[in-house]
Amino acid sequence: MKKPNAKIYFFAAITAIFAACSQNEPNEVDAKAESHQFQIINVTHDGKPFSTGLSKSSSTGKYVDNPGGGVMMQAFYWDVPAGGNWWNTVSTKVTDWSNAGIGSIWLPPASKAQNGAFSMGYDPTDYFDFGDYNQNGSIETRFGSKTELVNLITKAHTENMKVYADIVINHNSGGQSEANPFTGTNTWTNFTGVASGKFPRNYNDFYKNSYGNNDEGSFGGFPDLCHAAPNVQNWLWLRADGVGKYYKNTMKFDGWRFDYVKGFGAWVVNSWNANVGGFSVGELWDSNVNVLNDWANNANSSVFDFACYYKMNDAFDGNNLALLNDDMMWKRNPYKAVTFVTNHDTDEIYSKLLAYSYILTHEGYPTIFYRDYEEWLDKSKLNNLIWIHNNKATGTTSILYSDNDEYLARRNGYNGNPGLVVYINNSDTWQERWIQTNWANTQIKDFTGNSTWYPTTQADKWVKIQCPPKGYSVWSINQ
Template identity: 80%
Template sequence: MKNPNLKIYLLSALLIALYSCNSNEEAITNSTHAASQFKVINVTHHDGHAFSTGKTPSTTGKYVANPGGGVMMQAFYWDVPSGGNWWNTLSTKVTAWSNAGIGSIWLPPVSKAQNGPFSMGYDPTDYFDFGNYNQNGTIETRFGSKTELVSLITKAHSENIQVYADMVLNHNSGGQLENNPYTGTQTYTNFTGVASGKFPRTSADFYKNAYGNNDEGAFGGFPDLAHVTPNVQNWLWLRSDGVGKYYKNTMKFDGWRFDYVKGFGPWVVKDWNANVGGFSVGEYWDSNVNTLEWWANNANSSVFDFACYYKMNDAFDGNNLNLLNDDMMWKRNPHKAVTFVTNHDTDEIYNKQLAYAYILTHEGYPTIFYRDYEEWLNKAKMDNLIWIHNNKATGTTSILYADNDEYIARRNGYNGNPGLVVYINNSSSWQERWVPTNWTNAQIKDFTGNSTWLPTTQGDSWVKIQSPPNSYSVWSINM
């Protein structure tokens, strides 16, 4: 179902005189815009404030929350080098990331897991072992020691970067065998001997148990935590020395990425947020925007915008940019939509640079994938898009034009910030279009540098812009 808040206006204008734009483009002020129909779709629900990253300005940090909101870095990928040096590697990156405009980093699960020095952390054993206990065949985690983790968080905060922990609350691994009265068998559900001595749990804390046979979902055959049990609730989010409050108040994490939230009810994240606080985003892997919105509202949390992800994949790789007119979470509620191009689990979009141009100019809280930024894409182009997002991408969104190869949208500005017009061109040749802007009799420029035009908007705010082949341009007032 389309967003009922979308207002569709059909604007048409008769071509009186045709002018081709040259490098000066001053002559545009005397011409009239081309006769083409624009379907202008206004997304009117966003007030233009920065998104809920929880960031506050700092006089010492290099990044300050700007009108466009924050940019998150997923600071890992699947199978990052083992050996306990990843936290140190990230510590060498955060100053440059802050200088580029990154406002937060998302870390992999930080606690000791069953696979010890080789685990990516998604099979948690001891939530309070950050690489400081000899357990599961190692003292350090795959990523490093507790001391190195604390040093990374401290360094990130000194650069005014927030740090989000990846929380795996659905399942546990690495427990000892015990006689399970609920199954009549032996199960690996005895976690009373974890090295930290904290969050002891037994078969009574996993499904099936006295509370029932199951909840919303189990994963990988691991013991499935029963969040309805008082012991689990106490240790995860209620106790002052429990997981959530220890991570926030002692380890100094600023927020949470919740793994596999399909596995338990949204009330779990809602209760965590109410008792612990901090930014939160859930991995509800579903392309149905109605389902994403339902989960975000009931969890009182942001959610990864998988609807946007799959639409971008079909649009950019399938040469059908019309699909960007379709409904997505960022259009429903941009304050609860975390947009992304790829992550450690899925990497389907081939035309990534255009996808990043899309999420970094549109509403939502955009996430950049470590390998895209550090290894695979042009870092200068990425830095440019981050700057554009932080400084120009403000206000509501109006989709001005879309066909198979071209997509043009306008951010309408907010509180004195002029906004922008983004032109994405997925064809093999330069394209030009007349578009309605927010600006009257104003010189504009392409802040990507992909076009050298310096056109001036007409008295009715229309202007002719261009975009290079298989690329994009981003226009705003030349100031």
């Protein structure tokens, strides 16, 4: 597991002390000629402006999400401490997260799984046991009791935060053995005795069965749920007391992170969303943006932007920022793209702050990883980027310049919000560039504080900005 490099940040800070910072921009002919090398690439989305971010409510001091915007916290990591305290741990964080501008939290699978108090929830047995039945060796789940979960959701809602449930509906685990006429063997597919008494199922509800030998994909040898079976559809998303509607209407979850959506058809999520509602995002682990976009459209759901994730890894760790010109889900449809730097399954990007500076200034729905925020990275820097996202990152995107070491992009602003210019520098020295902004004859500043320049744009909106080594700067109107 990669750790942030403290030496980079120390070096950048020392370099900043000695940087010569002028407040008056040059207007020489040769400087303007230098600027002509920039190729502006407009990233458009059917002409629709994208307003991303949360607006601060003056009456409550909390953050309320706007259409198409927000910041999500993945509120767990793999193998969080066992012992039933995780829901309480997260509860102690949500007020600070809300005040920082985080508008939603994504929780791990909340119901009882085969490994009971030791399970991370991805081997589900009883979808209605939230830690209140003596089942699979424990009453509580790894994360705590049902009461503690309800208290967490309630507290998050008082902070104007949404709560998303991780839903594992591809496979089940922990059933009893039964004779299976479709396989001619015994299979572990008898879930008629689950402690909650809800969603009883047997071999008819798993592949292979009368509907066929398989669907899109099985996982890990677990019994593979058959979503074509009426009993499965009824209990997952059709019944008023089924999984989806119970989670939404009784437990008060606001949305869904669907696990391993490669394992079943996109129509399943589409039907769930049509019948249950709420925000949804699918884990479709594929770097092909066409695959991501097709699934998102067919499922009527957001999808994690793995195309962006792998491009960032190659760009920032491979010293080729020009790769950020390539296609990504957020460029195809920012309203259905959930961007991220790491998660509980994969942690490949080393230059994490550069990656966060990218997703928190660009379109899409950015996700912060718990350990990055609480343990591994500089929380004040992340809070600053979250503030920038919520207050400045509006409008469509124009990529202004990119090469191996430098990347500059402009958010074009929307509905009175001025937008921003982000400058990412992956080299070992300070860099400067002339760029065209959204603003004429206007003083701007770097809202990260990494640069102390306060330049004024020219009448034609051009200005020279700078960026620290292995760092970033984010420029907007000085107001």
